Amino acid sequence: MGRSQRLYIYILIGFFIWFIVFISQILYFSSFSVHNYCWFSSCKNIFVSSQVPPNNQQKILSSYEKSLLTRIHHQPLLQQYESRHVNFLHLIKPSVKPNKYLIYTCNQPCGGWGDRTRKIVGAYLLSLALNRTFLINMTWPCSITNLLEPNFIQWNQTINNLSQRTNRTIDKLTSSDKDYDDVLSWKHIDIIYFKVKDLSYYRLILWRDDFYRNLDLNYGLHRSILFVHSIFTLVYELLFKLKPHPQSHMDEIAEKFSLNSLQCAHIRIGKNPSNPNDVVFPKREHMNTSVIGFLKNNSKSHEIIFVSTDSEQVHTYAKQQFHSRLLTVDGMIRHIDRSGKKFACHGLEKTILDFYMISQCRTMIMSKSAFSFWANMRRLKPYENLYLYCDGIKKIHGTSDYDRYPYGQC
Numbered sequence: 165m166g167r168s169q170r171l172y173i174y175i176l177i178g179f180f181i182w183f184i185v186f187i188s189q190i191l192y193f194s195s196f197s198v199h200n201y202c203w204f205s206s207c208k209n210i211f212v213s214s215q216v217p218p219n220n221q222q223k224i225l226s227s228y229e230k231s232l233l234t235r236i237h238h239q240p241l242l243q244q245y246e247s248r249h250v251n252f253l254h255l256i257k258p259s260v261k262p263n264k265y266l267i268y269t270c271n272q273p274c275g276g277w278g279d280r281t282r283k284i285v286g287a288y289l290l291s292l293a294l295n296r297t298f299l300i301n302m303t304w305p306c307s308i309t310n311l312l313e314p315n316f317i318q319w320n321q322t323i324n325n326l327s328q329r330t331n332r333t334i335d336k337l338t339s340s341d342k343d344y345d346d347v348l349s350w351k352h353i354d355i356i357y358f359k360v361k362d363l364s365y366y367r368l369i370l371w372r373d374d375f376y377r378n379l380d381l382n383y384g385l386h387r388s389i390l391f392v393h394s395i396f397t398l399v400y401e402l403l404f405k406l407k408p409h410p411q412s413h414m415d416e417i418a419e420k421f422s423l424n425s426l427q428c429a430h431i432r433i434g435k436n437p438s439n440p441n442d443v444v445f446p447k448r449e450h451m452n453t454s455v456i457g458f459l460k461n462n463s464k465s466h467e468i469i470f471v472s473t474d475s476e477q478v479h480t481y482a483k484q485q486f487h488s489r490l491l492t493v494d495g496m497i498r499h500i501d502r503s504g505k506k507f508a509c510h511g512l513e514k515t516i517l518d519f520y521m522i523s524q525c526r527t528m529i530m531s532k533s534a535f536s537f538w539a540n541m542r543r544l545k546p547y548e549n550l551y552l553y554c555d556g557i558k559k560i561h562g563t564s565d566y567d568r569y570p571y572g573q574c
């Protein structure tokens with residue numbers, strides 16, 4: 165064989181190996197699992213039903229199930245997950261062990277709204293992995309059931325004979341082998357009061373085979389969708405919707421203002437007269453004028469502006485600059501975790517309405533804050549027209565840029 169022929173064969177083999185590796189990577193990280201990938205859009209509907217009972221390929225959807233899927237289809241934030249083969253029906257009616265609960269509990273300070281919602285997503289996924297009914301008991305600073313109600317997942321069920329059930333409170337959980345064994349030992353306990361302050365256990369859900377397989381096979385939650393930023397909106401929307409009273413407040417605002425090109429900023433400056441007990445953030449002294457100046461320079465004169473802030477002074481300044489262009493959500497400006505129970509309770513409604521308002525924004529300037537980060541995730545195109553104030557305003561380009569905030573460096 166000639167030299168050039170051999171070279172040619174080596175190149176061919178090299179290409180072949182590269183191709184195999186490339187294809188395996190795609191399959192491993194893609195949003196669909198191999199065993200149920202649907203090649204034609206026309207098989208999508210069958211697909212939804214075929215997943216429910218694995219042995220019964222032709223299961224006919226009940227009219228109730230159809231109506232659920234239709235409702236999901238009409239909620240844009242959930243609709244975006246349809247193409248990712250999430251098994252909505254199973255998520256709404258999970259296969260749980262009777263009388264076993266995991267209750268996300270917050271009855272004392274447990275973080276701001278952004279932090280809490282992120283922790284709820286983690287707790288929810290853990291409850292799925294463990295086949296436990298997921299409940300939420302959030303009573304600090306006052307009960308969230310005044311403002312939010314279950315959307316698809318009934319997290320407000322009551323437990324009969326509560327006092328007779330075995331319970332354990334979990335404050336700390338990591339992904340270590342020891343903690344994994346601990347989680348397995350919860351098996352015989354009826355109620356897990358879940359109060360873990362961070363997501364360091366999240367790797368259990370992603371990488372422990374028994375947990376992950378349950379999520380993947382039964383609920384269509386493939387690893388590529390399980391990273392918190394990808395799954396946040398799915399879980400949040402399945403869990404929560406505004407109660408009629410705050411919802412009517414939002415509807416009134418939508419009627420009064422044209423929200424088509426809403427320009428927004430979340431200006432979280434830290435300790436200030438409205439929030440005297442808050443932490444002091446360095447390098448945010450000029451955030452007030454600089455963010456509002458930026459909005460002014462970069463918006464057209466007919467566009468509506470929305471500023472969510474932890475400071476009355478910033479709000480007043482924005483009002484002076486934008487007059488009737490400024491959309492305001494009435495209510496008291498208070499951090500829900502750092503203001504004492506009474507004030508914080510008054511502030512809760514505004515905090516949550518602000519969170520929902522941000523989902524309408526076409527342009528968003530974030531603070532380095534969990535509230536900014538997770539509220540922004542609920543915009544339909546979270547990575548478009550997105551800026552971060554971080555000792556100056558910088559543009560955020562795409563997911564990888566985004567993921568470094570707010571927990572990483574500027």
Ligand SMILES: *[C@@H]1O[C@H](CO)[C@@H](O)[C@H](O)[C@H]1NC(C)=O
Pocket residue numbers: 259293294295374378
């Ligand atoms: C949850 O239930 C599934 C089957 O429904 C089972 O395969 C899995 O082992 C269960 N997981 C736990 C932690 O009980």
Ligand SMILES: *[C@@H]1O[C@H](CO)[C@@H](O)[C@H](O)[C@H]1NC(C)=O
Pocket residue numbers: 267271301303323326
């Ligand atoms: C929820 O919390 C309240 C107050 O902290 C408590 O009285 C109630 O029993 C809790 N509910 C459940 C189901 O744990």
Ligand SMILES: *[C@@H]1O[C@H](CO)[C@@H](O)[C@H](O)[C@H]1NC(C)=O
Pocket residue numbers: 313314320321322
């Ligand atoms: C749970 O919320 C739903 C919807 O708001 C409501 O109809 C139901 O009565 C609530 N259940 C309990 C036990 O509070």
Ligand SMILES: *[C@@H]1O[C@H](CO)[C@@H](O)[C@H](O)[C@H]1NC(C)=O
Pocket residue numbers: 324325328
């Ligand atoms: C609650 O406890 C009472 C007395 O122990 C028992 O008779 C009843 O069946 C229990 N109810 C449930 C729903 O477990």
Ligand SMILES: *[C@@H]1O[C@H](CO)[C@@H](O)[C@H](O)[C@H]1NC(C)=O
Pocket residue numbers: 326327330331332
């Ligand atoms: C949890 O169980 C203990 C007994 O092990 C009991 O004293 C305690 O009241 C229970 N806690 C709740 C919130 O029911």
Ligand SMILES: *[C@@H]1O[C@H](CO)[C@@H](O)[C@H](O)[C@H]1NC(C)=O
Pocket residue numbers: 449450452453477478481
């Ligand atoms: C902006 O914030 C700085 C520092 O807190 C303050 O001194 C200044 O008065 C504020 N400017 C306006 C216009 O509110």
Ligand SMILES: *[C@@H]1O[C@H](CO)[C@@H](O)[C@H](O)[C@H]1NC(C)=O
Pocket residue numbers: 453454455457458461
């Ligand atoms: C806004 O524009 C003015 C004039 O062009 C400029 O002086 C100012 O620095 C700009 N402000 C911001 C925050 O970009």
